[in-house]
Amino acid sequence: MNSALGFGFTALGLTASVLGAVGGAYGLITHNRALTKSVRQWAWLVLVAGLGTFTVMQIALAQRDYSVSYVSKVGSDTTPTLFNIAALWSALEGSIILWAMILGLYLAAMLIKFRKEADDPLFGWALVVMLVVSAFFFGLMAGPANPFTPVEVAAGFSGPGPNPLLQNHILVAFHPPALYMGYVGFTVPFSFAIGALITGRVGEGWLVETRRWTLAAWGFLTFGIVLGSWWSYEVLGWGGFWAWDPVENASLLPWLTGTAYIHSVMVQERRGMLRVWNLSLLCATFSLTILGTFLTRSGVVNSVHAFSDGGVGPALLVFFAVVTLVSVGLIGWRGDQLRSPGAIDSAVSREAAFFANNVLFGAFAFVILLGTVFPLIYEAYDGTRLTIGRPYFDSLGMPLAMLILFLMATAPALPWRKASAELLSDRLFTPALAGVGAMVLALAVGARGVSPMIAFGLGGFGAGAAVRQLVIASRRNGWRGFVGRANGGMIVHIGIIAIAVGIAASESYKTDQNITLLPGQSVVVGDHEFTYLELGADQNARRERVYALIEIDGSDVYAPSVQRFAAMGTPVSTPSVRSGFTEDVYLVLDRVPDDSSGAIGLRVILRPLMAWMWGGGFIMAIGTAMALVPGSKRRQDAAELRRSIAASAREKEATSV
Amino acid sequence: MSDADPGQTEEPNSPESTAPSGSTARWLALITGLVIVAFIVLLAFAGGDAADDPSRLVDQRVPAVEGVALSGENFNIDNHRGQWVLVNFFATWCPPCVAEHPDLVELEQWGADNGKLQVLSIVFDDQRDRVAEFFEKNGGTWPVLFDPALAIKFQVAQVPESFLVNPDGIVVAHVPGGIEAADVRNAIGE
Numbered sequence: 001m002n003s004a005l006g007f008g009f010t011a012l013g014l015t016a017s018v019l020g021a022v023g024g025a026y027g028l029i030t031h032n033r034a035l036t037k038s039v040r041q042w043a044w045l046v047l048v049a050g051l052g053t054f055t056v057m058q059i060a061l062a063q064r065d066y067s068v069s070y071v072s073k074v075g076s077d078t079t080p081t082l083f084n085i086a087a088l089w090s091a092l093e094g095s096i097i098l099w100a101m102i103l104g105l106y107l108a109a110m111l112i113k114f115r116k117e118a119d120d121p122l123f124g125w126a127l128v129v130m131l132v133v134s135a136f137f138f139g140l141m142a143g144p145a146n147p148f149t150p151v152e153v154a155a156g157f158s159g160p161g162p163n164p165l166l167q168n169h170i171l172v173a174f175h176p177p178a179l180y181m182g183y184v185g186f187t188v189p190f191s192f193a194i195g196a197l198i199t200g201r202v203g204e205g206w207l208v209e210t211r212r213w214t215l216a217a218w219g220f221l222t223f224g225i226v227l228g229s230w231w232s233y234e235v236l237g238w239g240g241f242w243a244w245d246p247v248e249n250a251s252l253l254p255w256l257t258g259t260a261y262i263h264s265v266m267v268q269e270r271r272g273m274l275r276v277w278n279l280s281l282l283c284a285t286f287s288l289t290i291l292g293t294f295l296t297r298s299g300v301v302n303s304v305h306a307f308s309d310g311g312v313g314p315a316l317l318v319f320f321a322v323v324t325l326v327s328v329g330l331i332g333w334r335g336d337q338l339r340s341p342g343a344i345d346s347a348v349s350r351e352a353a354f355f356a357n358n359v360l361f362g363a364f365a366f367v368i369l370l371g372t373v374f375p376l377i378y379e380a381y382d383g384t385r386l387t388i389g390r391p392y393f394d395s396l397g398m399p400l401a402m403l404i405l406f407l408m409a410t411a412p413a414l415p416w417r418k419a420s421a422e423l424l425s426d427r428l429f430t431p432a433l434a435g436v437g438a439m440v441l442a443l444a445v446g447a448r449g450v451s452p453m454i455a456f457g458l459g460g461f462g463a464g465a466a467v468r469q470l471v472i473a474s475r476r477n478g479w480r481g482f483v484g485r486a487n488g489g490m491i492v493h494i495g496i497i498a499i500a501v502g503i504a505a506s507e508s509y510k511t512d513q514n515i516t517l518l519p520g521q522s523v524v525v526g527d528h529e530f531t532y533l534e535l536g537a538d539q540n541a542r543r544e545r546v547y548a549l550i551e552i553d554g555s556d557v558y559a560p561s562v563q564r565f566a567a568m569g570t571p572v573s574t575p576s577v578r579s580g581f582t583e584d585v586y587l588v589l590d591r592v593p594d595d596s597s598g599a600i601g602l603r604v605i606l607r608p609l610m611a612w613m614w615g616g617g618f619i620m621a622i623g624t625a626m627a628l629v630p631g632s633k634r635r636q637d638a639a640e641l642r643r644s645i646a647a648s649a650r651e652k653e654a655t656s657v
Numbered sequence: 658m659s660d661a662d663p664g665q666t667e668e669p670n671s672p673e674s675t676a677p678s679g680s681t682a683r684w685l686a687l688i689t690g691l692v693i694v695a696f697i698v699l700l701a702f703a704g705g706d707a708a709d710d711p712s713r714l715v716d717q718r719v720p721a722v723e724g725v726a727l728s729g730e731n732f733n734i735d736n737h738r739g740q741w742v743l744v745n746f747f748a749t750w751c752p753p754c755v756a757e758h759p760d761l762v763e764l765e766q767w768g769a770d771n772g773k774l775q776v777l778s779i780v781f782d783d784q785r786d787r788v789a790e791f792f793e794k795n796g797g798t799w800p801v802l803f804d805p806a807l808a809i810k811f812q813v814a815q816v817p818e819s820f821l822v823n824p825d826g827i828v829v830a831h832v833p834g835g836i837e838a839a840d841v842r843n844a845i846g847e
Contacts, residue, residue, distance in 0.1 A: 276682060294700070314701075317700055324690075324697075325693060332685070335681065373700075380699055571782075571805035592805060594725070
């Protein structure tokens with residue numbers, strides 16, 4: 001029943017997407033207004049199909065309907081409700097349902113937001129592109145990754161449940177949806193970019209219309225990435241938060257190009273420059289989300305997250321080829337119209353700083369892409385597999401991150417076109433003072449070492465620049481001094497600085513020790529005393545757990561554990577973390593007692609300022625939300641612009657008929 | 658979405674007003690397109706190999722392995738630098754593990770004769786007395802460790818699985834499934 005219903009919705013989604021895309025494109029080419037209009041109905045049906053497949057799968061999971069193949073893979077009688085809901089995105093086929101549903105939601109939001117521009121061919125093409133993308137994902141669900149395949153199971157069968165690591169922490173309920181809201185969200189600006197290229201209307205109008213969509217997608221992606229590293233830190237028990245794993249890199253790549261775009265787009269809005277570049281960045285960002293999905297879903301590269309599956313890989317690769325080659329072809333075709341008017345006047349100006357920003361983010365993305373795919377290039381050449389790890393990414397990424405911090409500190413002070421020395425010294429004085437202050441403070445509390453000190457100094461500098469901007473804006477505009485793109489952006493900067501400082505401190509001043517403790521024994525690590533009180537054990541239907549009670553500094557008791565899930569033989573070590581503003585204490589039960597002495601192996605990791613990283617992520621999310629609220633001046637501009645756009649669209653339509 | 662947005666652009670956006678750079682854009686697009694095609698071809702032909710050896714440990718330094726063995730002696734893998742070490746994950750309840758045991762016994766003997774190889778077993782989800790009984794019955798005197806954390810470190814999800822560590826402490830091979838004594842001897846070189 002659920003199988004049939006789910007497959008029915010899948011077929012509806014595929015049919016509606018294909019018919020909508022083909023009909024829409026044909027209507028636009030032949031100027032058939034009725035046909036173009038009908039696309040909207042198909043698009044609504046795609047939303048219905050997306051919500052339908054999602055709902056049916058949730059019902060099937062809740063009912064433990066093992067006749068649905070996906071439920072038999074990731075469902076189990078004993079999975080608690082929250083993790084059973086999250087099971088939908090715990091494996092490949094289900095994650096495509098989530099993808100298709102979110103795409104449907106974005107499509108619906110587009111229809112509502114642009115209902116007045118429904119006749120505009122640019123919007124029409126954007127809808128067609130959205131439908132092509134949704135046809136691809138519904139096609140995956142109908143073909144190689146069908147989650148609704150009916151299967152026969154014996155009575156009393158209970159599935160294995162999701163991967164044990166995915167039923168260990170509440171963050172699994174939030175990290176994937178946030179990430180997908182980001183990935184899928186980039187489809188919207190991409191579809192407008194393609195629409196602009198096809199219609200030849202490559203001016204700034206479509207940018208203004210989609211910039212908030214881009215920003216929202218970027219915000220979700222940022223938040224999703226931060227939640228993902230938090231999950232990794234809290235659950236995996238390896239003591240770190242970022243491993244340069246291909247899946248992590250796959251999320252960082254579109255983030256980097258997306259970040260470059262939201263900065264360089266301002267240059268285009270202000271000065272009309274960097275048009276080809278901006279279009280390329282949008283196309284690259286969307287392509288990289290598909291490439292990342294391919295890399296991690298096809299088994300081409302090794303990854304802890306990879307859900308490898310034969311049929312999906314080739315389909316994703318073909319789709320990546322289509323997306324990139326069509327984008328590049330269109331940009332080449334419209335190259336003559338994309339030529340930027342104007343040039344950068346001075347190397348010390350806001351636009352030059354944005355340009356430098358783009359060079360750095362582009363270089364960062366290139367470094368990561370190369371590191372992720374280099375093993376494949378090497379294998380093609382040499383036949384052996386090579387692993388590129390942390391040293392490569394750390395040694396190349398760190399200097400780039402430092403330069404980005406430097407830019408973040410200085411760029412907000414730069415005016416457009418050209419800066420004078422007096423102006424700069426005036427604007428940079430307070431932030432520079434904050435930077436020096438941060439370094440002095442760090443030295444005073446015992447921080448040493450060149451690189452972390454530079455990071456703290458630049459962090460203080462950048463935070464000073466952002467706060468200065470916010471203070472000035474809020475003096476001028478009251479509470480509106482905290483909203484709008486420029487001011488919200490400054491809040492985002494503060495968040496990213498918190499993350500940078502958190503990474504610098506927690507990596508540079510990390511203490512990591514393996515100790516053996518007998519019951520009742522105490523040991524001092526860093527400034528803390530750890531006492532091993534006793535061993536405990538409990539079990540329920542889905543897992544058994546052995547935990548050690550560890551008292552920290554004679555007060556709090558923490559319980560790092562080793563769990564074994566019924567579905568999977570491998571024991572999973574679950575850390576116990578005491579998070580604080582200045583320091584995290586991270587405990588891992590490394591060895592359970594295996595002889596009569598009762599000695600345990602305990603790994604103690606102390607990470608100063610680790611919590612700044614998660615706090616920074618929340619500040620970035622808040623900042624992005626503030627940036628989405630229109631500032632006072634922009635609100636009027638936008639209203640005026642929309643009127644003029646509608647007028648010009650009507651005019652265009654009239655002349656072309 | 659118009660070409661001339663009031664108050665936004667400072668220059669008109671018509672093709673004639675700009676320098677002729679259409680061919681530049683076309684060339685750039687062509688080159689980018691070719692690079693992308695090459696990249697896609699690479700990806701298309703690189704696919705599938707990763708599944709052959711999902712272990713990320715190969716070519717890496719062997720994770721720390723130390724502890725008290727079944728026999729009561731201390732074992733530390735770092736003390737075996739200069740010698741090959743075969744790290745074997747097993748359980749008495751797993752038929753392929755029982756099947757590969759004679760090969761391990763043979764390898765232990767071979768290693769003891771020429772001093773080249775040390776065999777080490779790590780118990781995966783099993784009980785101490787059962788393992789002791791198993792060794793009594795089937796032979797073998799090499800160190801046996803009980804430490805569930807090691808399976809995590811070696812990313813072992815099912816048994817048997819073995820790792821061959823060279824004299825420099827680098828994992829050179831990962832064998833999912835039962836091992837053959839001859840293969841190990843060949844890998845080390847007689």
